Amino acid sequence: MSRAVRFAxxxxxxxxxxxxxxxxxxxxxxxxxxxxxxxxxxxxxxxxALEAKPALRSRDLTGRxxxxxxxxxxxxxxxxxxxxxxxxxxxxxxxxxxxxxDRPEDVAAFLASNGDPYEKIGxxxxxxxxxxxxxxxxxxxxxxDGKGIIRYQHIGPIEPADVPLILAKLEQAR
Amino acid sequence: xKRVAILVAFLSAQPLLADSNLPPAxxxxxxxxxxxxxxxxxxxxxxxxxxxxxxxxxxxxxxELAGDMRDLVRRRIAAGEKPSAIRSWLIQRYGTWISYKPTxxxxAWPLWLAxxxxxxxxxxxxRRRIKx
Numbered sequence: 001m002s003r004a005v006r007f008a009x010x011x012x013x014x015x016x017x018x019x020x021x022x023x024x025x026x027x028x029x030x031x032x033x034x035x036x037x038x039x040x041x042x043x044x045x046x047x048x049a050l051e052a053k054p055a056l057r058s059r060d061l062t063g064r065x066x067x068x069x070x071x072x073x074x075x076x077x078x079x080x081x082x083x084x085x086x087x088x089x090x091x092x093x094x095x096x097x098x099x100x101x102d103r104p105e106d107v108a109a110f111l112a113s114n115g116d117p118y119e120k121i122g123x124x125x126x127x128x129x130x131x132x133x134x135x136x137x138x139x140x141x142x143x144x145d146g147k148g149i150i151r152y153q154h155i156g157p158i159e160p161a162d163v164p165l166i167l168a169k170l171e172q173a174r
Numbered sequence: 175x176k177r178v179a180i181l182v183a184f185l186s187a188q189p190l191l192a193d194s195n196l197p198p199a200x201x202x203x204x205x206x207x208x209x210x211x212x213x214x215x216x217x218x219x220x221x222x223x224x225x226x227x228x229x230x231x232x233x234x235x236x237x238e239l240a241g242d243m244r245d246l247v248r249r250r251i252a253a254g255e256k257p258s259a260i261r262s263w264l265i266q267r268y269g270t271w272i273s274y275k276p277t278x279x280x281x282a283w284p285l286w287l288a289x290x291x292x293x294x295x296x297x298x299x300x301r302r303r304i305k306x
Contacts, residue, residue: 101238
């Protein structure tokens, strides 16, 4: 057996170890982006998530660029995000919400204790509209332009550091 | 007193769940009345990937979103929609990622060619042995 062949298994082992270290150092992105980015928002007509707020239909997402926020009262990161959404609202951003698998009293309590940045909130008790949007969790947000085209999808909570990004995406959608 | 307090704390402990307070969707864990429809739905659900417990099918996953997707699949099958139509509706939204069924796109070519390549290598090895 030649020398090169004798050392082949060792070389193979080193390649495998290098591959494993590389994957550990740069983990894969497990987010699943929606393929509807750049396409019209699917038609929906949701009921009101709570009495005090108007319901949400896809037709309402027209006129000027709007931020559509997918949230839930039982979602922990949403508590922090809703405060950032209020900052965005204070800067003139129009925000609508879709409450996933929620109850009116829970949504009301969530808004009462964390603040309320939403103009309209639709009730999506079986995640049907969430699935039709290609969204895979809470919270997620979509920038929808004045013609009802999805221009940007933000997966995960909007952090204070994301505010300039969101404002820029809304400006681009103009 | 302290022991009682600890006992009460243990008994009232709740896991911190990132789950909603709503019950599962109607068709999430219920079979369709028509066994043929149910078989079609089951076959499709086995091939759809859960968005939450990635690596499980929606038939296997306990995630609420998987339950809602099972409900969606069963409702549409019961309404007469073809499984292939439901699959492509989901692929339009989530990409081929959502489906376990391999496609013929270039990224999947090694998958299709590997068995052929292995057979050829095997045949070549056997031929060498026989010749010797």
